[in-house]
Amino acid sequence: MNVETVVLGKAYECKPVGIQRRIIGEVVSKMEKCVVLNVIRYDGVDHEDIEERCGRVVAKYDEIYGPALVDCFFS
Numbered sequence: 001m002n003v004e005t006v007v008l009g010k011a012y013e014c015k016p017v018g019i020q021r022r023i024i025g026e027v028v029s030k031m032e033k034c035v036v037l038n039v040i041r042y043d044g045v046d047h048e049d050i051e052e053r054c055g056r057v058v059a060k061y062d063e064i065y066g067p068a069l070v071d072c073f074f075s
Contacts, residue, residue: 001064006035013068016057019046024068025057034060 006012008027014037015022023046025037039055050057 001066002061003030003032006030006061006064011040011068012037012064013066014059014064016059016063019049019057021046022065023050023057025059028056034058035064 001012006027008030011024011026013022013024016025016037017034019042021043023037023039023043024041025039027035028038029036035058037057037059039050039057042050
């Protein structure tokens with residue numbers, strides 16, 4: 001995805017920087033090359049990393065796979 005297609009406040013499935021598995025998160029900030037997401041759902045293997053980051057992660061646009069249904073873990 002790219003900066004034009006990602007919408008603030010929407011949930012996306014992505015692979016954040018420094019996290020082992022994909023997450024679902026709500027976009028809270030858009031920058032030139034990446035976004036900041038508030039994590040909604042994640043794999044338990046990443047629990048400590050998510051907690052360490054206070055539930056917020058950074059993902060590059062090319063690691064955002066598409067809009068996510070918040071009720072499903074992976075859409």
